[in-house]
Amino acid sequence: MMVEQKVVDPDYLILEAPRERKFITGSQAFAEAIKRANVDIAIAYPITPQSETMHLVGDLWAQGYVKDYYRAEEEYGAMSAIAGAVRGGARAFSATSGPGLLRGLEAIVSWPGHRIPAVLGVMTRVVNAPLSIQPDNVEIAYLLHSGLIVLHAENQQDVFDFTLAGFPISEKVDVYLPVVVATEGFFVTHAKGYVELPPEDMKLPPRDPYKAPVPPTDCEIPPARIQRDAPVQKSNFMSYLIHAVWQQEVWSANERARKWIKHYLGGLIEVVNPKAEVFIVASGCAAAQGREAQRYAEMEGLNVGLVKIKSIRPFPAQELREILKDAKAIIVPEHNIVGWLCKEVKAVIPNGDRVVEGPRVYGGMTLPVELIMDEIYRVLGIKKAKKTLV
Amino acid sequence: MAEEKVIKPGPAGYIPKPAAFLGVDTPPPGKALLYGEVVDEETAMREAAKAMLTRRNPTIFPGPLVLWGWNSSAIEKAKAVLELASEIPNCRIIPMPDYRPKYPKINPEAEINPNHPNLTILHNRIEACIFVGVHCHYANLSLRMIRAGTNCFTIALCAEMGHEDAMVSLRDVHADDIRRFKDVVVEMRKELGIEWEPKPPPENPSLPKEEWTDVSPLDFGEYAYLLLPRKGEIVEESE
Numbered sequence: 001m002m003v004e005q006k007v008v009d010p011d012y013l014i015l016e017a018p019r020e021r022k023f024i025t026g027s028q029a030f031a032e033a034i035k036r037a038n039v040d041i042a043i044a045y046p047i048t049p050q051s052e053t054m055h056l057v058g059d060l061w062a063q064g065y066v067k068d069y070y071r072a073e074e075e076y077g078a079m080s081a082i083a084g085a086v087r088g089g090a091r092a093f094s095a096t097s098g099p100g101l102l103r104g105l106e107a108i109v110s111w112p113g114h115r116i117p118a119v120l121g122v123m124t125r126v127v128n129a130p131l132s133i134q135p136d137n138v139e140i141a142y143l144l145h146s147g148l149i150v151l152h153a154e155n156q157q158d159v160f161d162f163t164l165a166g167f168p169i170s171e172k173v174d175v176y177l178p179v180v181v182a183t184e185g186f187f188v189t190h191a192k193g194y195v196e197l198p199p200e201d202m203k204l205p206p207r208d209p210y211k212a213p214v215p216p217t218d219c220e221i222p223p224a225r226i227q228r229d230a231p232v233q234k235s236n237f238m239s240y241l242i243h244a245v246w247q248q249e250v251w252s253a254n255e256r257a258r259k260w261i262k263h264y265l266g267g268l269i270e271v272v273n274p275k276a277e278v279f280i281v282a283s284g285c286a287a288a289q290g291r292e293a294q295r296y297a298e299m300e301g302l303n304v305g306l307v308k309i310k311s312i313r314p315f316p317a318q319e320l321r322e323i324l325k326d327a328k329a330i331i332v333p334e335h336n337i338v339g340w341l342c343k344e345v346k347a348v349i350p351n352g353d354r355v356v357e358g359p360r361v362y363g364g365m366t367l368p369v370e371l372i373m374d375e376i377y378r379v380l381g382i383k384k385a386k387k388t389l390v
Numbered sequence: 391m392a393e394e395k396v397i398k399p400g401p402a403g404y405i406p407k408p409a410a411f412l413g414v415d416t417p418p419p420g421k422a423l424l425y426g427e428v429v430d431e432e433t434a435m436r437e438a439a440k441a442m443l444t445r446r447n448p449t450i451f452p453g454p455l456v457l458w459g460w461n462s463s464a465i466e467k468a469k470a471v472l473e474l475a476s477e478i479p480n481c482r483i484i485p486m487p488d489y490r491p492k493y494p495k496i497n498p499e500a501e502i503n504p505n506h507p508n509l510t511i512l513h514n515r516i517e518a519c520i521f522v523g524v525h526c527h528y529a530n531l532s533l534r535m536i537r538a539g540t541n542c543f544t545i546a547l548c549a550e551m552g553h554e555d556a557m558v559s560l561r562d563v564h565a566d567d568i569r570r571f572k573d574v575v576v577e578m579r580k581e582l583g584i585e586w587e588p589k590p591p592p593e594n595p596s597l598p599k600e601e602w603t604d605v606s607p608l609d610f611g612e613y614a615y616l617l618l619p620r621k622g623e624i625v626e627e628s629e
Contacts, residue, residue, distance in 0.1 A: 115527055173526060173550040174416050213526035213550070215454065215489075242505045244405055245534040249527060252410035252554070259415065 002064040005203040007038070010168040013204060014161070014264055019196035026188035029156040029195050030095065030121050030181075031056035033163035034066065037119075038203045040090035041068040045078045045100065051123045051189035053095045066093075075100045079107035086116045087217050089209035091167060095121030097185055099128050101139050111178040112147030112250045115214045117170035117207075118178045119163060123185035124284075124335070126363060134364020135184035137284060140312065141340040143180055147250035149257050150313040151265075152283040153183035154291075156193035158310070165264035167204055174256045176213050182312075184285040184335060186364075213253075254314050261311050268316035269307050271323055273298070276305025278329045278379055281320070281345055283309040286333045286367055293333075293372035304376055309341070317348035329379035330355045333372050337362040396426030397557055399517075399544075400537045408534055409554035416552040416561065423552060423559040431560060435571050438520075438558040439578040441543040442478050445518035450475050450591075451502050451532075453486045453524030455549065463564065464523075470568035471522055476588040477575050483591045484510060486521075489528050500594055507532040508539040516540075521556070522547040522568070529553055547571070 008017070013036065024032065030053045034042070042061060044054035061069035070085075072078035078094055085092045096104060101122055111118065122143070126136035143150050149169065151162045159181065166179035183189065209216040261268055272294055280290035287308040297304035307323055309316060324330055332342040332355060339357055346352040356379060359371040377384050397409050414426040422434035442448040456468045475481045486502045496503045498513035504524075511519070519542055521529050529546060533555040536542050545560075546553040547568060552561035560567065579586060 176527075211550070213530075214528075215525055241405070241535050241538065242531065245408075245531045245538075248408040248411075248534060249530050252408045252530065255410040256416065 003201050005036075005038075005065075005201050007205045008202045010204055010264075013198055013202050014165050014168070017198035017202060019198050022195050022197055023192050024156060024195050025052075025190060025192050026123070026153075026156045026159045026183055027051045027053040027056055027190070029159040030163055030189075031060060032195070032197055032200075033160045034093055035060055035200060036198065036203050037093070037164055037167050038091060038206050039066045039093050040207070041070060041085045042066050042093050043070045043072055043078050043081045043085065044094050044096070045072045045075050047100070051095070051097070051185055053121055053123065053189065057093065057095075075104035076107055079104035079111075082118050082120075083107060083111060083114060083116050086118050087114070089207065089216055091171075091207040092118045093121070094118070095123065097123040098125040098132075098139055102127060102142065105142060108143075108148070108178075109146035112253075113246065115176045115212075115253075116178055117167075117176050119166040119170060120178060120180050121159075121163065122180050122182040123189045124182055125185040130363075132364050133186075135186045135285065136335055136362045136364055137182065137184060138336040138338060138340075138362070140182050141336070141338055143182075144313055144340065144344075147177060147247075147254055148313060149175070149177050149179045149254060149261075149311070151179065151181050151261075151310060152312050153181060153188065154284060154287045154308060154310075155188060156191075156195045159183050159188060160195050160197065161265065162310070164204075165261075167207075169257060169260045169264060171207060171211075172257075172260050173211055173213050175253050175260060177250070177253050177257065182284065187285045187366075258311075258314050261314070265310055267319070268311040268314065269309055269319050269323070271305065271307055273303070273305035274323060275303075276327070277303040278331065278376060279305045279307055279324060279327045280331045280333065280372060280376075281307045281309065281324075281341070282333050283312060283341055284335065286335055286341075289367045289369055290331075290333055290372060292369045293376065296369060296373055297376055302376060302380065302382075312341075312344070315344055315348065320345060321349055324349050324354075327354060331358075331372060331375045331379070332356065333358065333367060333375075334360045335362065335367060336360065397423075397537070397555060398425055399541050399557060401539050401541060402537050404538070406534075406538050408530075414554040416554060417559065419562065422561065423554065423556070425557055426554065432574070434558045434560060435574040436578060438545040438560075438571070439575040440582070441518040441545065441557070442481070442520065442575065443579055443582060443584055445543055447482070447514055447516045448478050448480070448518045448520075449482045449484055449514065449516045450520045450522065451484055451486050451524065452522055453528070454488060455525065456523030457485055457487055466565040467523065467568065470565040470572070472590060474520075474568055474572040474575065475591045477572050477579070477586070479579075479584060479586040481591050482514075483594065484514070485594070486524055486528075486532075489525075502532070504528040504532045506535070508535050511536055511540045511542050516542055518543040518545070520545045520547060521553075522563070523549075526550055526553065530555060 046054040124137035126132040170179040282290040294306040498510040502510040544556040545558045546556035547563040552559040
């Protein structure tokens, strides 16, 4: 049953508290983060097929770690309920994936404009049709242009760290945006990995809804009804500029999140071998495979580096320009067909023809390290007999 | 200080980029922003004081966080704002009491509204203003629109982390800090040789005389029905 928890400073819990190593799945890593996040309400519409994340969070409610659990009737309702709970002052968490994410998308993309600080787990599993329940992260592409903060976890450790840090980042007054913690379904959610966990008898301070850039809902009580809703663009008496600057404010807040991501997660990117001739630039599970490819290359005496992108929004444009300025070639392996990360990288660096578009796998295929190695050999002009992968 | 000011009085144009897109970040604790650059609080306060003392029609825009007596610190902060206003020659106070769009239009002499703050600025020819007690989101919207369409010098006295789009932005500002700023205003006033006997700003001309003797259900506007029993209804208990 529930361990009695004491409230500690977020900086201590996330950055300083002693940690103990556990061997757990990605879904368990989500739940371990929620256990320590002082969450008021979890809201979800978990259906088959799914990861077990929201079921484990349901267990946390039964044990008393999460104060309330609301099982919605469908995804649009779940994501709308998140908005309602958060506007009411609660700290809220949900998780979803693939088609469920898209069903809830209209509500989700309205969160930033309504300044809804919440954390949403996205266990990517491709968008139908054809139906797949295997990892493919094409749905992240749908999240990139709404003002959401989007973090992409490589492994179970990242899932824990990003989710726990997601709450204080999300609730900073100068940010106050929802944080998406995406990771590849199955590869991370269903598989086990080592995770360093802080003590379970510690938790984040409760959310303070009055420390906010917008009025909390109880300011709607008369006579001081001061309203925080976005203005309805229906009247000639309204300035169109209000809508424009509101959108600017959402993206300005997204920019301001950079410093907090650096503070809590050590930066928007992680770099291995910063003086490399060839770089692998990847996020999520592709970064794990890229890490292996970089290690293989190093063993073969090749000067190859890795840039792992932790934050997709805000995007580390400046960091990439700096680290990639002398790179001869940039290989971007991805778990989707559209190559959304490749497009992002190309858009922010000079000489985009240095970017190798791939390798890409999708529809649930794994990403063999050999595919990345083949690209490394090719860009370095190394002739090797190609292995046949079956 | 860079020669080219990043954030300066406008009009900056049809839809200028927000300061955050130009690389301006909120100031760290203990510091302030001046024209988009991080500076000491004292430096920023002196420039803000100078603007309020030398530009036309200086005005303070208090928002809901000081207009409504939510708690003792809000009441104290409101008192400090009045003290500050009394030290600025011919300073007016025009409130931003709420953030609701007003139909068909606001009275720009009576209030400022975040949906079109430039109307109040332009109508009253305000060239220097202070935002205080406005929720950060709405302050940012207003500051951005004012910079886009007016030549007003904007000063944000923020209780939280500050505002990149103001020409001067102080952070973590509470009643004591407002009084510290008031002292800087007085000091600057003497330096500039401006003579002024402190006096409260003029009454807001559009507001009915408030006697504080009674409250009418009409004061609750569209919510009055929540207070009044319906016909035939007998209320036996209340909280």
